[in-house]
Amino acid sequence: MPFNNLIGGEWVAGARYGHNLNPSDTADTIGEYAQADVTQLDAAVSAAQAAFPRWSTGSVQARSDTLDKIGSEILARREELGTLLAREEGKTRPEAIGEVTRAGHIFKFFAGECLRLSGETLPSVRPGVGVDITREPIGVVGLITPWNFPIAIPAWKIAPALAFGNCVVFKPADLVPASAWALAEIIHRSGLPAGVFNLVMGRGSVIGDPLVTHPGIVAVSFTGSTSVGHRIAMQCAEHGKKVQLEMGGKNPQVVLDDADLAQAVELSVQSAFFSTGQRCTASSRLIVTEGIYDRFIAAMKERMATLRVGDALAAGTDIGPAASQAQMEQDLMYVDVALGEGATLAAGGTAASCHTGSGNTGFFVTPTLLTDTAAGMRINREEVFGPLAAVIKVKDYEEALDVANNTEYGLSAGIATTSLKHATHFKRHVQSGMVMVNLPTAGVDYHVPFGGRKASSYGPREQGRYAQEFFTTVKTAYTAA
Ligand SMILES: NC(=O)C1=CN([C@@H]2O[C@H](COP(=O)(O)OP(=O)(O)OC[C@H]3O[C@@H](n4cnc5c(N)ncnc54)[C@H](OP(=O)(O)O)[C@@H]3O)[C@@H](O)[C@H]2O)C=CC1
Ligand SMILES: O=C(O)CCC(=O)C(=O)O
Secondary structure (H helix, E strand, O other), X not given: OOEOEEEOOEEEOOOEEEEEEXXXXXXXXXXXXXXXXXXXXXXXXXXXXXXXXXXXHOOHHHHHHHHHHHHHHHHHOHHHHHHHHHHHHOOOHHHHHHHHHHHHHHHHHHHHHOOOOOOEEEEOOOOOEEEEEEEEEOOEEEEEOOOOOOOHHHHHHHHHHHHOOOEEEEEOOOOOHHHHHHHHHHHXXXXXXXXXXXXXXXXXXXXXXXXXXOOOOOEEEEEOOHHHHHHHHXXXXXXXXXXXXXXXXXXXXXXXXXXXXXXXXXXXXXXXXXXXXXXXXXXXXXXXXXXXXXXXXXXXXXXXXXXXXXXXXXXXXXXXOOOOHHHHHHHHHHHHHHXXXXXXXXXXXXXXXXXXXXOOEOOEEOOEEEEOOXXXXXXXXXXXXXXXXXXXXXXXXXXXXXXXXXXXXXOEEEEEOOOHHHHHHHHHHOOOOEEEEXXXXXXXXXXXXXXXXXXXXXXXXXXXXXXXXXXXXXXXXXXXX
């Protein structure tokens, strides 16, 4: 059965279809998914525009009930949806079930948030006048999501958009349409009025520009690469649209001499290699002070030797495949780049041949540790998005902080230390949107703000109650008594 787009409450056949492949096993096709053309995109925007007047002024209780119902179904089906997600994206099944669970919780959180939207009442500077400040829905929003979190990232854009009374045109990554389609199907059956939520699967190269520049779209929320993010920002500025971007990271994990060694190794392994390193919050730079350096590298190599690379669906797999052949090739290309720059390969660095169910193999890369690297090397400046970590040796905390901040990115940063003084100083002075003390840089809560500084993010924060900043607009009303 082909999987179609959802436009104006109807399942609509694609202009063409694409194969969705399992990156653990290239003989396994998950399904044929519709790819929209510009005519279908126009139809989705028109349907959303038609639905907006009633949805934006309708019952808040109905909105809350609908979001709660969507969250409940996602949670009830977390194992099945997690299996689908692991099969199409390549993170391990437990990681995928965790992501689905997060998506369910996000819908339930925003079911509450739509009841908590508040304003302010102030006295006017003019006697006899009152001032009310309220938040209103913004209109039809375009949501563009990447392949690395195929249900959680859509959830944290769709749920607040709907909660605050907006209508949605959602374009998931072409590489992972199955999780997006499953989510859309749940949303469709939740009782949402036709046209409030529309799914347009398809290629960014075909419908990306038309979606972002469409006059019916008032705001765009995007997560993905820095290059596409910058393009969208320019287009939104030109067309006067609100824009929210989450892009790359080059997240530092500092390890100080006084760190608990076992804890520092575990959190570094988790944030560098779990989810195959395909997280914008992954630590790809391990910045280690000289007193603990040799012990840390030895313990990392020992722990890495226990990691099992394999089929995302197999029990006991720690690291699944890269999500695509292109991503695997990019990972291996960066190993060559680092070695060419003078780095030493301490572990991994190769394609792995893991035979899966059909006897075919997928896009596996061994977890890779590169030592003898310097802050200025490409391996320490460019986002790789694979299971690769580069180690930079530093003299002391002050140098570690300098190196941590020596990047164009600023999403997440971590420190492993038992020093309250250094932890406190790092929390205040590291240039990132999120900071972790004795915790992995990746893996965040769903009810608090998510986002970064510098080239990592642009526009208002996502998630938690801060999400209302992007998905509402402020009105100031003056009333004469
Ligand atoms: N910060 C993060 O969370 C992520 C970062 N990345 C980084 O980006 C690199 C490349 O990954 P990639 O998937 O190509 O990322 P992209 O930025 O190309 O894709 C992200 C989303 O944007 C869409 N898109 C592509 N071109 C346009 C356009 N012109 N206008 C509007 N939307 C568009 C994509 O569609 P389509 O899928 O059809 O191309 C996808 O839905 C990775 O190696 C990684 O470094 C990637 C994913 C997530
Ligand atoms: O680390 C996390 O929990 C979230 C990561 C993320 O959102 C991303 O990689 O795009």
